[in-house]
Amino acid sequence: MIRRKWAVLLLVGILLLTATGCGPKEPEAPAADKTADVIVVGGGGAGLAAAVSAAENGASVILVEKASNLGGNTLVSGGVMNAVDPERQKNVSMNDALLNELKSLLERDESEFGDFAPAFRTLKEQITEYLEGDTSVLFDSVELHMIHTYLGGTRTDLQGNTISPEYDLIEVLCNNALGAIEWLEGYGQEFSDEIGTVLGALWPRTHSTGGGRAYIDTLSGVAEDLGVEILLETAGKELITEDGRVVGVKAAQADGTELILRANNGVVLATGGFGENPEMRAQYNTYWPEMPLTMPSTNIPTANGDGITMAQQVGADLVGMGFIQLMPSSDPETGVLFNGLWGSAETQVFINKQGKRFVNEYAERDVLAKAALEQEDGLFFIICDAQIAGDRNLDHLIEAEDVIKADTLEELAEKIGVPVETFVAEIEKYNSYVDAQHDPDFGKSNFGNYKITTGPFYATPRSPSVHHTMGGLKIDTQARVISTEGQPIAGLYAAGEVGGGIHAGNRLGGNAITDILVFGRIAGESAAQKK
Numbered sequence: 001m002i003r004r005k006w007a008v009l010l011l012v013g014i015l016l017l018t019a020t021g022c023g024p025k026e027p028e029a030p031a032a033d034k035t036a037d038v039i040v041v042g043g044g045g046a047g048l049a050a051a052v053s054a055a056e057n058g059a060s061v062i063l064v065e066k067a068s069n070l071g072g073n074t075l076v077s078g079g080v081m082n083a084v085d086p087e088r089q090k091n092v093s094m095n096d097a098l099l100n101e102l103k104s105l106l107e108r109d110e111s112e113f114g115d116f117a118p119a120f121r122t123l124k125e126q127i128t129e130y131l132e133g134d135t136s137v138l139f140d141s142v143e144l145h146m147i148h149t150y151l152g153g154t155r156t157d158l159q160g161n162t163i164s165p166e167y168d169l170i171e172v173l174c175n176n177a178l179g180a181i182e183w184l185e186g187y188g189q190e191f192s193d194e195i196g197t198v199l200g201a202l203w204p205r206t207h208s209t210g211g212g213r214a215y216i217d218t219l220s221g222v223a224e225d226l227g228v229e230i231l232l233e234t235a236g237k238e239l240i241t242e243d244g245r246v247v248g249v250k251a252a253q254a255d256g257t258e259l260i261l262r263a264n265n266g267v268v269l270a271t272g273g274f275g276e277n278p279e280m281r282a283q284y285n286t287y288w289p290e291m292p293l294t295m296p297s298t299n300i301p302t303a304n305g306d307g308i309t310m311a312q313q314v315g316a317d318l319v320g321m322g323f324i325q326l327m328p329s330s331d332p333e334t335g336v337l338f339n340g341l342w343g344s345a346e347t348q349v350f351i352n353k354q355g356k357r358f359v360n361e362y363a364e365r366d367v368l369a370k371a372a373l374e375q376e377d378g379l380f381f382i383i384c385d386a387q388i389a390g391d392r393n394l395d396h397l398i399e400a401e402d403v404i405k406a407d408t409l410e411e412l413a414e415k416i417g418v419p420v421e422t423f424v425a426e427i428e429k430y431n432s433y434v435d436a437q438h439d440p441d442f443g444k445s446n447f448g449n450y451k452i453t454t455g456p457f458y459a460t461p462r463s464p465s466v467h468h469t470m471g472g473l474k475i476d477t478q479a480r481v482i483s484t485e486g487q488p489i490a491g492l493y494a495a496g497e498v499g500g501g502i503h504a505g506n507r508l509g510g511n512a513i514t515d516i517l518v519f520g521r522i523a524g525e526s527a528a529q530k531k
């Protein structure tokens with residue numbers, strides 16, 4: 001009703017102005033149904049981090065979430081995240097394979113590292129010093145995390161465009177990763193003391209907290225305590241601008257009611273990626289030879305790219321849109337991620353339908369996905385044994401045939417339909433590579449000390465599916481959205497998967513949760529302070 005009245009008044013106003021010869025003027029922003037200092041659009045990890053951070057900075061906050069619950073992809077994620085963390089990492093032993101990788105970095109020239117040359121120079125000094133001392137404990141540093149993010153993210157697409165992570169953003173990401181963990185710990189969230197390597201993370205610096213739900217529980221609890229108003233089933237539709245500044249959001253509730261939300265200080269877009277928007281994937285993809293509309297994804301249904309579209313309408317620049325991450329190890333039918341059995345990346349062994357390994361399982365996700373797509377039916381099995389299963393109850397997975405279990409390797413080969421002798425010989429060969437800490441076939445760069453020896457044995461069938469959209473809104477280190485003219489758009493901020501430029505061509509496993517927390521916090525603070 002209020003909206004209709006406003007529309008009539010606006011029309012009369014325009015007619016009067018035209019009649020008096022004043023010429024066209026930017027329409028005034030509509031009267032607000034609700035006002036707060038900061039409006040956050042999207043209630044996943046980045047949006048909640050931004051809302052809490054804005055409230056910590058003294059702002060009143062309204063958060064709108066399109067779904068009927070908070071959480072987004074963050075809620076369904078594994079929740080593991082990368083951070084350099086000397087305290088926890090001191091419990092991780094160094095091994096020969098990782099040591100060799102460090103040494104091989106010393107042989108590279110800084111000219112290979114583009115904008116990241118200063119970080120690489122510092123890293124070389126750190127590695128040299130480390131090699132002169134005690135090498136029994138794992139080496140890590142913020143610079144190594146930055147260099148891994150650079151190497152993992154620098155990619156060239158099918159049209160010959162090369163993209164790299166943006167140095168300034170990565171410096172912020174890696175320097176603030178541990179701080180993000182400590183921030184959540186301050187609110188009572190617990191992180192395990194064990195460090196692993198999630199698939200495609202490239203180094204043991206992955207922390208776990210018992211799943212993505214932990215972030216949502218913590219942050220939504222704190223948001224409530226700090227007085228953040230949360231509107232569920234309310235979708236951001238359009239940004240409202242006034243004199244070139246973003247001053248609010250038009251939103252729609254599930255029953256179609258329109259809502260005008262006015263922001264005194266700023267609007268934060270945190271609507272996630274476009275993994276569940278097949279048309280948008282097909283429109284932008286420049287990395288994969290094929291991106292069928294029917295390709296399954298690991299994502300929730302509301303990952304539709306709304307924030308990207310909304311910001312484009314007010315002149316936002318986009319970066320890296322063609323680069324979409326396929327998760328190599330998803331359910332072949334549904335794309336679901338967690339209905340299988342495997343351990344940290346160094347323990348994973350991939351076997352194809354011919355009973356053979358086909359890739360360095362410790363490599364980046366795009367390397368793994370490309371290799372998997374080249375296998376018969378794009379299908380492979382993750383093989384592991386009782387040491388990985390531990391005391392987990394797998395009955396439901398085995399019953400559903402998501403996981404295949406057998407007492408011997410021979411029986412497992414028969415059950416999954418691969419040539420028995422080839423398979424058994426391949427596992428024995430792999431075990432010998434673990435002993436030698438050297439993989440002459442595929443150059444696996446970390447094995448831990450895990451060999452497949454102890455029955456029962458398990459196989460999980462896997463195929464690549466759409467997982468993460470690396471491209472999105474161009475932002476700066478203050479999470480301000482940058483226009484196509486290269487300037488910050490006043491009043492507009494973004495964080496999380498809606499943004500681009502951080503993960504560039506291929507995201508390291510475990511870097512997305514770090515991203516949403518680090519840049520979610522920054523976006524909230526920037527918006528509260530009208531930066």
Ligand SMILES: Cc1cc2nc3c(=O)[nH]c(=O)nc-3n(C[C@H](O)[C@H](O)[C@H](O)COP(=O)(O)OP(=O)(O)OC[C@H]3O[C@@H](n4cnc5c(N)ncnc54)[C@H](O)[C@@H]3O)c2cc1C
Pocket residue numbers: 041042043044045046047064065066067070071072073074075076077078079080081198234235236237270271272273298299300302303304306307337467468495496497498509510511512513514516
């Ligand atoms: C199955 C799975 C497992 C993963 N595991 C990991 C992991 O272990 N570690 C890691 O680093 N990364 C992982 N990722 C990636 C990571 O979880 C995501 O990149 C990250 O959580 C995205 O956070 P976000 O806040 O940007 O978006 P989301 O968490 O997706 O939140 C966006 C929210 O915005 C809402 N929204 C969308 N449009 C609108 C609109 N118009 N108006 C209002 N609200 C809107 C959505 O409903 C959603 O709630 C995983 C992803 C998936 C799918």
